[in-house]
Amino acid sequence: MSMTITEKILAAHSGQKTVKPGQLINADIDVIMCHDVTTPAAITMLAEKGMDHVFDTEKIVVTPDHFQPAKDIKSAELHKRLDKWCKKNKIKHYYPVGKAGVCHALLPEQGHIRPGETIVGGDSHTCTYGAFGAFSTGIGSTDLAAAIATGQLWFRVPSTIKFVLNGKLSHGVYSKDVILDIIARIGTDGARYQAMEFTGSTVSQMSMEARMTITNMAIEAGGKNGIMPVDDITKQYLTEHLKHKTEYTIYESDPDADYDRVEEFDCAALEPTVALPHLPSGGKPISEVAGMEMDQSYIGSCTNGRIEDLRIAAAILKGHKVAIRTIVVPATPEIWKQAMDEKLFDIFYDAGCVVSAPTCGACLGGFMGILAAHEKCVSTTNRNFVGRMGHPESGVYLASPATAAASAIEGKLTDPRKYM
């Protein structure tokens, strides 16, 4: 029977020849991502049930990121619980403060993501790793606890929507604009419970960093997972990053696989896009919204806090001064070091930005850049729900690093092509 890439991975991990959408399966898990918000609760639950053990010390990857370094006493207690548990259980891949970074940027960079695997994480944006041809999805703390103890989880096999993205992106348009446009078209529940498979010439021209920005936001369309085929660019990235386990299996969708539907996008026609509050589906072309005044610009997060994003922002900011608070957050220590070595920090400093240590921080309204009532922030993050970055009456405008940087210079939503 013909299957999609998602179905093939789930079949292979549940000991079946084929699976069909809707089918309930128990799948073996290859990688479990743990961070400081959802994992401490999972640890406590396991201890309470007398199941305080891990199924495999090498398949669990742990990093505090949301409130790291600890922002207050309560989050310090979360970190302490996480730290104790990692040490007690001899978790091999533990990235404490100093090595810690925003989980979805850190795991691929540190070589924990391989094609063909099943990956779960106690975070909704775990769907990011699908850019590598893996099945990857976000779960809550109870699932996390069950996966940690047993190495298995129940899943309902999702049906797949195929997104065929064709055309060369025009200058100043990025993968962030593509995914914002897709979500604007299908809505925040347009792919609810479903797999989003992204293919086409636009995708194959993108770097892995740019691809991850797309799969990262599958959840913002309600998707269970985002997934992309493996190609030479994927393999090149893996050659450069895999260091723990280097072998992997590549699955491809059969040409006659059954899709729930196929959506085609002409990406050549796209312009920079901004998603207005309070839904990620609020995407508008920059030409319609340019000029709206902002109070803050935020460049970072698991969506757009990678080195490529910082380079794009720096190229625009170079030789300019920002007109509003501008916060730059390299997503991992390695990205931070690279940005420093490339002298991007000099550009940010000269422009009047503040650069922080890697953290989720303000992306989720945690700390380091919280908005006051009625303030507006143009942000390279992925979510602009009510109160996401602070006061319930503040607003978040989702955009690419280029748009966030150009808007920082003018203090209002600005077409980045002006500065390119």
Next chain:
Amino acid sequence: MPKAHVYKRDHINTDEIIPARYLNVDAEAELAQHCMEDIDTEFVNKVQPGDFIVAGHDFGCGSSREHAVWAIRGAKVAAVIAGSFARIFYRNAINCGFLVVELPGIEQKIKTGDELEIDAKNGKLINKTQNQTYDFTPLPDFALEIINNGGLLNQLAKK
């Protein structure tokens, strides 16, 4: 009698149900004090044990934080009845042994203060105030089994 708290809105997300500023704790009782805070600051003062939250489409979208389910459960809400649910919230609820009922358009039919009763096994929601019964597709057996066992971990611990 258990009453309905109706929010005639779609896409009520986890940031509204339990804002991230409270995620530095995971104790249910503490989270419950902020349940629904960014959509209705009065909710925690109004809700009585056994009450229901009624809402539109895509309830619980956004973050995977199970804290959203814990905050609602901690506020002693008996079930959430919504037009539909976001995937992770739905899964978390089942895993926690917390009842969720999917009924498209329900937020237009039920009024805040209506007295409700749920027959989960047979898929019936009874509105005693309006003398109405609404049928819904019961959760699949495996999900009801998890709920009846008091959640996924209790079920695993029993095995």
